[in-house]
Amino acid sequence: xxxxxxxxxxxxxxxxxxxxxxxxxxxxxxxxxxxxxxxxxxxxxxxxxxxxxxxxxxxxxxxxxxxxxxxxxxxxxxxxxxxxxxxxxxxxxxxxxxxxxxxxxxxxxxxxxxxxxxxxxxxxxxxxxxxxxxxxxxxxxxxxxxxxxxxxxxxxxxxxxxxxxxxxxxxxxxxxxxxxxxxxxxxxxxxxxxxxxxxxxxxxxxxxxxxxxxxxxxxxxxxxxxxxxxxxxxxxxxxx
Numbered sequence: 001x002x003x004x005x006x007x008x009x010x011x012x013x014x015x016x017x018x019x020x021x022x023x024x025x026x027x028x029x030x031x032x033x034x035x036x037x038x039x040x041x042x043x044x045x046x047x048x049x050x051x052x053x054x055x056x057x058x059x060x061x062x063x064x065x066x067x068x069x070x071x072x073x074x075x076x077x078x079x080x081x082x083x084x085x086x087x088x089x090x091x092x093x094x095x096x097x098x099x100x101x102x103x104x105x106x107x108x109x110x111x112x113x114x115x116x117x118x119x120x121x122x123x124x125x126x127x128x129x130x131x132x133x134x135x136x137x138x139x140x141x142x143x144x145x146x147x148x149x150x151x152x153x154x155x156x157x158x159x160x161x162x163x164x165x166x167x168x169x170x171x172x173x174x175x176x177x178x179x180x181x182x183x184x185x186x187x188x189x190x191x192x193x194x195x196x197x198x199x200x201x202x203x204x205x206x207x208x209x210x211x212x213x214x215x216x217x218x219x220x221x222x223x224x225x226x227x228x229x230x231x232x233x234x235x236x237x238x239x240x
Contacts, residue, residue, distance in 0.1 A: 001026070001044060003044075004043070004044045004045060006043070006044065008022040008023045008026065009022075011040060011043060011044075014039075014043050015036055015039050015040060015043070017036065025040075031052050032052075033109075033110055037051070037052060060114055060118075061202070063202040063203060063204075064202075064203055066205060067196050067203060067205055068118060070186050070188065070194055070196075070205070071118075071122055071184075071186060072121050072122060072125075073188065073189060074122075074129050074186040074187060074188060074189075075129050075130070075187045075188065075189055076129050076130045076131070076132075076186070076187035077122075077129055077130075077131045077132070077184060077185070077186055077187075078132050078134075078184065078185040078216055078220075079131070079132070079133045079134070079182075079183075079184045079185075080133075080134045080135075080178050080182055080183055080184075080215070080216060080219050081133065081134070081135050081136065081139055081182045082136040082138070082139060082178055082179060082181065082182050083136075083138070083139055083142070083182065084098055084139050084142070085135060085139055085140070085151060085155070086133055086135065087115055087118070087119075088118070088119050088122055088123065088131065089119075089133065089154070089155055089158060089166070090115065090119075090151070091147075091150055091151050091154045092112055092116060093147050093150065093151070094143065094147050094148075094150075094151045095111075095112045095115050095116070096108060096109070096112050097143060097144070097147050099111050099112060099115075123158075123161075123164070128161075128163050129163065129187075130163050130165075131163060131164050131165070132165045132167070132220075133164075133165065133166045133167065134167045134168075134169055134178070134216075134219045134220055134223045135166065135167070135168055135169065136168075136169045136178065137168050137169060137170050137171045137232075138171065140152070140168065140232075140233075149236065152233040152234070152236075153233075155233050156230050156233045156234055159226065159229065159230050159233075165226055166226070166229055166230075167220065167223035167224055167225070167226065167229050168223060168224050168228075168229045168232055168233075169219055169222060169223045169224070170223075170224060173222040173223075176218060176219055176222060177214075177215045177218050177219070178215055178218070178219040180215070181197065181198065181199070182197075182198055183195060183196065183197050183198075183212050183215070183216075184196040185209055185212050185213065185216060192207070193209045193213075194206070194207060194209065195207070195208070195209040195212045
């Protein structure tokens with residue numbers, strides 16, 4: 001700001017925020033929302049990524065960042081999801097709908113951008129991991145048809161990648177141990193397995209993965225094969 005001849009007060013006046021907000025961006029290392037970053041970068045004649053190089057990573061909730069690092073380096077991921085489509089597989093519109101319905105609603109748009117970058121960091125890296133997803137059919141039935149239709153197309157396209165395996169756990173499978181909640185198992189380059197579990201407040205990382213493997217083996221065994229999953233995703237008559 002000094003090089004551009006600006007102060008916190010002058011930037012605030014131009015951007016339309018309180019000077020105390022700009023001061024927090026500077027003195028407390030806070031990261032502005034996407035639209036404010038773009039406006040500040042234009043005002044200061046600098047690139048937004050130069051001003052905030054770690055913006056995407058740091059918009060993740062603080063408690064999630066250690067897992068994001070594990071996820072980016074993992075050689076393999078096994079993911080069971082019971083209520084929503086896994087974050088790595090979500091379209092922008094689906095992610096927006098999910099985030100807007102929860103505690104992150106106020107900053108949903110920023111988190112959508114973060115989620116999409118997270119997907120690319122895992123699925124589009126030069127040597128992507130083997131990722132296997134088991135998704136309860138109930139999760140596929142939750143959402144507006146206008147959002148779910150493109151989301152199913154996206155899932156079917158991703159399922160064609162050799163390193164992406166998507167399996168739906170059908171409702172006819174009945175009760176199963178996965179109903180206790182979603183989880184992820186990451187296989188690390190060091191040869192270890194690390195688990196991740198979500199709850200209402202935050203997520204937690206665990207090295208005690210034996211119970212997760214036991215549940216994984218069960219839900220995977222009763223899930224549909226890959227080809228039948230794609231057929232289900234491509235059929236629209238069952239959507240409600």
